[in-house]
Amino acid sequence: MLLINKNSLIFLVLAVLSLFFVGDAMSGTTGASFTALYTFFKELVLGFGGKAIAIAAVALGGIISIARVNPIPALAGVGFAIFMQFTPGIIEVIMTATI
Numbered sequence: 001m002l003l004i005n006k007n008s009l010i011f012l013v014l015a016v017l018s019l020f021f022v023g024d025a026m027s028g029t030t031g032a033s034f035t036a037l038y039t040f041f042k043e044l045v046l047g048f049g050g051k052a053i054a055i056a057a058v059a060l061g062g063i064i065s066i067a068r069v070n071p072i073p074a075l076a077g078v079g080f081a082i083f084m085q086f087t088p089g090i091i092e093v094i095m096t097a098t099i
């Protein structure tokens with residue numbers, strides 16, 4: 001026999017009812033409230049600020065690798081630099097996708 005407590009039943013009913021109020025998916029295609037902030041962070045990451053952060057991450061990873069005689073921190077710095085380069089483009093593609 002399946003036993004459902006009161007909280008689970010309320011959650012299930014609210015989840016089913018919320019399906020009736022789902023609208024169109026327009027994740028990042030409208031609105032201008034945060035356009036200036038988005039532009040600031042995008043230029044920061046893809047501009048000279050992002051390059052400086054990536055170089056610092058690789059340099060810090062190299063220094064820690066030399067100190068610990070372990071290549072993993074240097075590889076983590078390189079991975080972070082690659083992450084900094086490609087993540088804004090991936091996020092932009094995800095947020096501007098339409099269904």
